[in-house]
């Protein structure tokens with residue numbers, strides 16, 4: 001006999017999206033039941049952002065040591081202690097875990113159930129011996145690694161983001177399948193740590209980025225020794241002498257590639273199949289739960305969806321979604337997702353950070369634009385730091401409107417903040433020149449790019465004539 005709970009709000013999933021909703025709702029005193037079937041903190045803490053960035057940080061240290069001679073500092077080749085690297089990754093997760101813990105939610109007054117949740121009606125969920133009838137539901141069930149239907153893949157061992165960070169040893173010959181944000185970052189990190197990495201991509205690497213942006217990363221990967229193969233498909237996988245053998249096809253030519261390990265980073269699938277969505281009349285597609293602009297299910301008005309299951313692709317998108325759905329749920333206010341203000345980052349070196357439209361999108365949509373560009377090589381701080389690989393591209397619309405910005409370079413994600421704010425607040429290129437930038441900083445590239453928008457104006461004969469006239473007055 002299951003116990004009946006009747007909270008105001010029931011949240012499925014304790015990842016970034018679900019935790020944001022649950023914690024904020026509790027802060028307003030709303031009764032909340034949160035259901036999580038696996039680890040608190042979801043993908044971000046356990047299998048995604050945190051462990052991957054911790055690994056990348058370790059790999060960056062190795063790279064920087066190898067590059068130290070640029071500053072006149074001689075070092076010997078760094079020795080990598082894989083167990084200690086794993087301990088560092090684990091340590092970061094353990095340090096951050098209390099923020100997402102059950103204890104913290106319990107202290108806030110939420111009830112946490114550890115079990116798979118499933119809808120059994122329009123407003124009923126069952127989980128772990130409880131029946132939960134809530135006024136509103138938020139589905140924040142996230143996504144899982146997509147495993148492509150490659151013959152033989154189901155018969156060999158392969159790694160995904162859910163298993164690779166658990167390893168205490170280094171894959172000797174790592175094959176990475178998929179050249180999206182995850183694949184490229186992992187390929188570079190493992191190569192830096194000492195693996196021999198091959199990166200396989202069906203189409204082009206980082207296909208959502210402009211070609212010049214993606215090329216900056218491809219060149220960096222190649223220069224560091226990663227074997228990058230684009231437009232390459234895997235026709236079959238089997239066990240091989242070294243661990244795994246992949247049969248490849250590229251431009252009509254077949255070849256064979258042996259590796260010790262295979263990392264599948266070929267995209268994500270939303271976690272919807274176990275939720276009983278049909279029983280609740282919740283419409284869905286292969287992309288996730290079908291929601292309106294306010295993230296409400298288009299077919300069940302009691303239900304909202306946030307994060308990866310609602311088409312988000314990042315922790316910050318999940319957090320943003322989480323904050324947004326509280327407006328209608330708690331205050332009966334309207335809400336609308338502004339997709340154009342959500343930044344995207346690829347954590348390679350150089351890093352790629354963007355917000356708003358890129359050049360390809362503007363062209364594809366026939367939107368009038370100008371590209372304002374400033375190279376890292378023309379920035380004093382970048383020269384000082386020997387980090388000259390990269391640039392900023394700002395997309396200017398009519399009357400100095402900002403359509404988007406993409407930054408390529410070390411710590412680009414830190415530099416995109418101001419552009420994310422600009423898009424969020426509707427600032428103009430004039431605004432982006434109208435502040436004092438500290439010198440020497442790489443952030444100056446943004447202001448320099450924005451200034452180029454006004455260069456034509458300084459050459460206008462009318463303005464020059466006016467200046468000449470003013471000089472006559474002494």
Ligand SMILES: Cc1cc2nc3c(=O)[nH]c(=O)nc-3n(C[C@H](O)[C@H](O)[C@H](O)COP(=O)(O)OP(=O)(O)OC[C@H]3O[C@@H](n4cnc5c(N)ncnc54)[C@H](O)[C@@H]3O)c2cc1C
Nearest residue numbers: 013015016017037042043048049117141142307308314315
């Ligand atoms: C390798 C990697 C690196 C990444 N790095 C970054 C990064 O640096 N920055 C960034 O912003 N994004 C990054 N992302 C993306 C980011 O991790 C996700 O977008 C984010 O975690 C999504 O949060 P979420 O709350 O939607 O889902 P999740 O974090 O996936 O949480 C969903 C939770 O729901 C639970 N759940 C699912 N179904 C049920 C059910 N039926 N009952 C109960 N519980 C259920 C799951 O167990 C899970 O804990 C990365 C992704 C990967 C794979």
Ligand SMILES: NC(=O)c1ccc[n+]([C@@H]2O[C@H](COP(=O)([O-])OP(=O)(O)OC[C@H]3O[C@@H](n4cnc5c(N)ncnc54)[C@H](O)[C@@H]3O)[C@@H](O)[C@H]2O)c1
Nearest residue numbers: 148178179180181182183200201202265266267313314345
């Ligand atoms: N900072 C961030 O916001 C951040 C950082 C990392 C990841 N993420 C998110 O995590 C998610 C997962 O990233 P991802 O890189 O796995 O997915 P992705 O969809 O970005 O890229 C997957 C790539 O795999 C390729 N691919 C698919 N099948 C293949 C096959 N059979 N052989 C070779 N290549 C194949 C695709 O062509 C594509 O380029 C994305 O939604 C991403 O936005 C976000």
